[in-house]
Amino acid sequence: MRHTLAVLVENSPGVLARVAGLFSRRGYNIESLAVGVTQDPRISRMTIVVEGDDRIIEQVSKQLNKLINVIKVSDITSDPYVGRELSLVKVHAEPATRPHIMQIIDVFRAKVVDVGKRSIIVEITGDEEKIDAFLEIMREFGIKEVVRTGKIAMVRGSKIIKCEKGDSEDGEDLLRPGCKFGLTPVKASSGVGIRQSRACTGAKLEG
């Protein structure tokens, strides 16, 4: 199954390499990864689409969580969320075919952002299926170039992905007994934060 992870990371050099390296060395496949800074300039947010069964996704999340620069990992796959991708498509457009193309662009609520003598650049946003469908139709006219951002996603409603590793109530799943791998199957939300101990603040630890 394809999962969408929202990952908050520190906005510092090398973080992308750490995340990407983790995926390759543990044999997980990234389908797409989009990253950009958040409203807090010290924090970036990655949206990672990864293919795998629940057990693999659980390992991915836990391993990501172990990276020091990773602040929070949330699997939002089963949440209602808005997922979008941006794509620029350079389509072959002769004067004769141009009106037809423009019509289709309209239907997709895409935009023409550049017009050349024999081609146009179309900007389209939407989920993966929409962009795939658009590309499929444009193929008839001749696609010269495509660039896609990869998916970014945000959970609908008032729920937000918080910044603190460890303060999410849903993270307690991890520590609940009885679940197969230490994580219950994804419920409404499935952050993999760890509940923090409040009782042990300042506690003396002895061997």
Added chain:
Amino acid sequence: MSAVPEVNVRSGVEERDPATVCQEVPNPSTRMTGAQMVIEALKAEGVEVVFGYPGGAVLPLYDALYDSGLRHILTRHEAGAAHAADGYARATGRVGVCIATSGPGATNLVTGIANAYMDSVPVVAFTGQVALPLLGRDSFQEVDITGITLPITKHNFIVKDLQRLPRTIKEAFYIARTGRPGPVLIDIPKDITQTEGYYRYPKEVSLRGYRPIFEGSIEAVEQAAEEIVRARRPVLFIGGGVTISNTWNSIREIVELTGIPVVSSLMGLGNFPGDDPLFLGMVGMHGTYAANMAVSECDLLLGIGVRFDDRVTGKIDEFAPNAKIIHFDIDPAEIGKNVRVDVPVVGDLRWSLSALLECLKDDDFVACDHRRGRGRLDEWQETVTRWKTERPLTYRQSDPDAECSIKPQYVIEEIYRVTDGNAVVVTDVGQHQMWAAQYYTHKRPRSFITSGGLGTMGYGLPAAIGAQVGRPGEVVFLVSGDGSLLMNCQELVTASEQRLPVKIAVFNNMYLGMVRQWQEFFFGKRYSHSCLNGSADYVKLAEALGCNGLRVTKARDVRAGLERAMSLNGPVVIDFRICPEENVLPMVPAGGSLAKMMGCFPEG
């Protein structure tokens, strides 16, 4: 336990508001170079000894070290420094520190860092780097060491701003020693160590992305306790996590209370007395018959601070096939990584084991139980004891006067006798490592130091040096092989120069023994390049490098040789000419089921 050094436990979990974390106290009088800041920071972290090797990019650091009062041990290869820091850390429970220069110096640390990473050993490695203006230009002795060590460190840093240096060191030590420990590398460009700035060392740090777990879910612990009370054939499987968390006493208490038989991973040896009737030995590829059978037949397996490595589990589908598995670990990523887990108990063992003990002592639980499981577990205890007595680890003694056919198992047993079982045993990797694990009765924690996860030949000698530095009053006995010793034999100079009385037993069979054993079993005895005939003269080697050298060729002389070695001051190499084609048994072939062991019947 009294002989165990005071273990420095500082890995508490602090929870702070990130806004108030860095309570730096500015003091304008403390203006110094980056190199001096490193020294001051090391002192502030309580570091007493560092292992290292100088070079161009760390010249400023070494200049500051010169009259700093910090003890520096010059190894003869950076690999030695990394392993020595690792051995020191394992023997003492403190953070080991090593230093190397840029480029080749840094890459020479890599194996040692990977070794520490696999076994969760707290090490902080400092590497020099070319000056910032030269960075990224393929300069002389430039290498991207943070890139190289990315997958083998818990975290790493390159310091590009002098003002961040003290804080980075604080973070490095904090990360290395807390949670599941591991190596951290700090790469410092040469101009950073040369530049002057104000030194402010933070009292504490809190990292937004790093909150080590201490306490987990109490419901999980209660569920574990319930399973324990319900089980008929439970087994306690202990690992290196028990050592790291210093919770060996809790393990003993749990066994005292419940009577559950104990098996151990290689890394867990010493955390439970090897001579206790309920100790069944090491589990896994070269585990005992009793331990492997107990795991295969149990109805409840409590994995405590273990990671279910493939060398332990064998064929994963047939590992503890009838058992519920309870897994106690600090690292959530270990839960379900290799085996299915029925009850995960995530948290620091210091918390989870005490919580478990509390549950077990509770009347509700004790009501159906008796001390040491008398009654309920009688049958199971009898079964495991029968396995233990019917098929113990065994070997056939050789003719005491035969040349070059000393039984290696016998040497280990004799080492145990001459050291009264109180040595800190360090090993290299191979057959001798397994014999040391099997035939030395490990009774004390932090006293069996071996490369578990990575299996690094050449680890032993520098690790023994580190262990001896950390525990100067104790006997440190290195068990090595003729293959392994040569991989870092230059460190004999370090041992002699530092007058470290390490005893080094070389199990010399003129083979890469474990490779040869596999070739014998699985490759039709085609001993491809595993034969070390024309071997080095280890006595002369020892003498050439400033150590004492002894040779023992007959079983009859083993005891005398060991006693002579114990009586000598300074490092001693004893070249034991062992039976060349002796095998490590029993053995579960790689990927095989634990219940199907080769060679576990008493010989002759």
